[in-house]
Amino acid sequence: MTGSSILTFEDLQRITGYQRRADVERTLIEQGVRLFRGRVGPWTTIALINQAGGVKPATPEHYNADIL
Known part of the structure; x- marks a missing residue:
């Protein structure tokens, strides 16, 4: 595979x-x-x-000022 998240024809x-x-x-x-x-x-x-396999992307955690 290539070093990125793109899969080329050779990868496939x-x-x-x-x-x-x-x-x-x-x-x-x-x-x-x-x-x-x-x-x-x-x-x-x-x-x-x-996505085809049903895996959902990780959602980034959002913090607000209350954690300080």
Whole structure:
């Protein structure tokens, strides 16, 4: 995987086990992962994969002056 939260086509090939673009796209779509079709292949983000899996993003804690 790359060092960022973007998963490239090569990352997705490794993750899904498929090599053909159509197979990778079909697998992601069937699993509810939103993907983008780029010039060199589909890509997505870790956040979109987590969203498809039902994982909610962590909400930052908000503090006010009462904690002081």
